[in-house]
Amino acid sequence: MGPGTSGGRQAGGVIFQERAERWVPRPGVLVVVKGRVAGGAPFEGHLVDLSQSGCQFLILSGQLHRKQAVEEVVLAGGAETPARPLGGTVAWVEALGPGRLLVGAIRFAAAQPELLAGLRDQLVHPSYRRDGLDTLPVGYQNVDFDLDTRSPLVEFYRCDSPDLLQKCREFSRVIDVMQQQHLFQVLFRTTTTSRIDRRVVVANPLTRREQEMINFDGGSPLGLHLHPRVIERVRAVLDQAGAGSPVWPQGSGSTSHLRDLEEILCRFHGREDAMVFPSGYTACLGVIRGLVRSDDLVVRDSYSLAAIQDGCRVADARSARIYPHLDMAALEGILREAANDRELQGRLVASDGVFPLTGRVAPLADLVRIAKAHGASLLVAEGAGAGVLGPTGRGLEEQSGLPGAVDVLVGSFGQAAGMMGGYVTGSRALISYLRFFANPGIFTTAMPAHVCAGVTEAYRVMMEEPEHRERLWKNIRALGPALGSAGFLVSDPTSPFLTVFLGADRLARAFTAELFARGIRVGAVTYPSVPAGEALLRFSVSARHVAEDLEAAVRAMTELGRTYGILCRSAVETREIGERAQVPTPLT
Structure with a gap:
């Protein structure tokens, strides 16, 4: 032709x-x-x-x-x-x-x-x-x-x-x-050929060779997906129940392993009942869509998880509002204004417990106070806080001294348990309702029995072996201050997600690519995940990291910080430097 x-x-x-x-x-x-x-x-x-x-x-x-x-x-x-x-x-x-x-x-x-x-x-x-x-x-x-x-x-x-x-x-x-630019392969399509751990083997798309890397870009902060008890339990149930659970939870019945998982979730969070979903994303989506009606108001944080954002979009709400990140005054202003709208009925405030994009923790006491004052129900996505926050790892409620304060508690097994699936837990009335109205948890194949059993065992380990949580916090409190002392603008060490402010998207991507070349995997958070000019590097810290891993990360980051001249700079200066920096393509 x-x-x-x-x-x-x-x-x-x-x-x-x-x-x-x-x-x-x-x-x-x-x-x-x-x-x-x-x-x-x-x-x-x-x-x-x-x-x-x-x-x-x-x-x-x-x-x-x-x-x-x-x-x-x-x-x-x-x-x-x-x-x-x-x-x-x-x-x-x-x-x-x-x-x-x-x-x-x-x-x-x-x-x-x-x-x-x-x-x-x-x-x-x-x-x-x-x-x-x-x-x-x-x-x-x-x-x-x-x-x-x-x-x-x-x-x-x-x-x-x-x-x-x-x-x-x-x-x-x-x-x-x-x-x-050799960025797509590094940022989005890297293939890992080993198990996901503190160190991983990556098939480098540029050299076409396998390469060992220190991994700061994963989940499972407690490393329980590799715990011997969890693996042994998964193997035992896999042999007994097979690879899948081809049933419809609502109509075909639940497996005993799914019931065991729901029970341990209730014990862990101090709730009456729980419902399991295929993922944390579908849990948020299904719960919000199931609860919010056409004459209701739903309000969320601007940095909420994609699951909360999409749940608010698909909900048939008459009004959906967004308040600036962690701005409690703005949230209260929205609810106060809504009180004058006589056509509005129910009100739902939705927030992350720990915000994965920024590593910041929601002010639960303020959320509870504001929601109660304005007759709103409170939904908190506790995916990154459960198993990590609080003296015994029970999450944001325990850390805040407010057990049972959240009306609708949504979680994910992808973080603390390091496995697939999500859930919602709350009153018996709430869960009974959602079993008929939260479609993503109804019209789906049940979670495989061996996965349910593995997650259940992971929660038992959380409750019985605090050393994993203690080691995680030791690493968080070591890496965060070390990056700060080196001259970076780093978030407070209050969660497993430590973020470094770089401002310009191009600089964040450059850091990610150059760290990759040095054998360190770190995530970049850029527009539109955050506003333009607010790009971050995100370190996901694990209990399985050792001092050598943390030192290597600080050393590589410091070298790059000197190269680009951003150490000991303000946010405005860092952003301006990043926007005008001559950024090379480091992997050619």
Whole structure:
């Protein structure tokens, strides 16, 4: 199939080309792109690739913005190249280099097979296996792309196109850039070939070799998924009950192992009843959706878990409000204002107990006081606090001296127990209701018996062996202050999640990649998970870490802090340094 041959799909009158239909300039050929946006402002650039439906080009002059109308664009690759003006829309603009090199894309107003045919002598098919922007105009092949794709995810979620899948194709360009930078493989698709522990073996996607790394990017802070008692119990029940539990919990009945798990959850949290879900995410989603009605109000923290956020979105609430992170005055203001709305009925305040993104702990006493004062019910997601907070690890209620204060307590087995699943616990009336109205926990296959048995044994270990929790806190209180003494802006050591403020997304990704190269896995928390300019590194501390692991992390972080000049700086200074830093691609 040659230039000018249609290979796209018709959607709403517009032809959307597949990736295989893109063509690039021949080696040594420079195709110039010139035009004007709405209002007459000119722009000029060099072509990267071309299809019937649009083109990508390096922007040399002018300013382009996504969704901006293009009055005229001309492509010229030689003296005899047709230069008929075309119209269209700016599809996207990416900032790609340490010199702020920009790549833009224009979607033509109509398919242009004649344009491709007219440029046939200047173009070549790249046998389109695209692992990044691998085909650049002559003179640009050695550009060292920086780490900032500058593409808010919400823009792709809200992509304006009659083709449902167009946003997927547009978003793939961001993945292309991250692959070129060797970031996608490090941040999102790293393959671990060993068990998940304080040290893991990773299949390095760049060297194609296995590499041992210190792991600060996991769950299971107590390490109970590797406890001999837990493993032995899982094996015994796996042999006895088989690999799965193919029953519907509500209709086909529950296994004895599921009942045992519900019972130990009630004992652990001091509640009357409990309900188990396939995951902590589905527990939050199902509980909020099951409780909140069309005439209710639900209010959440701005840094709430995705599960709480999505639960609030899918709930049929008349009003859903968000208050700034841990801002109790703002929460009270929302509830006070709601008191004047006579059409509102129930009120639900939803908060994390420990916020995984920031490592901060919710002020439970204030939440309880405010909720009671305004007649609201309180839901707390206790996934990261259970087994960790409080003198005996019973969670935020115990640490706050408020046993039983939370109306709806939701949890996850992915943290303290280090296994799959989630739950809600509370009054007998609450759980009896949710067994009929929390759909994600009803219309699903029951959790396998051996998983239930393993989680149950993990909770027994939590209650009987405090040394795991004590060792965890020793590590938290060692690593946090050490990073602070080195000159970083680090969160208080109040949870297993220690965060280091870096401000700029590109700097957070650079730190993550450079630490990876040094054999240390750490998570980056960037926009949109946190507001723009508030990027963090997140260390997930485990009871299984040893002093050598912590010292290696502090040493590597200090080296990088010196390299980028961010030690002993304020948040404003750190952010500014990160935004203008010349960030290399460290893994090439």
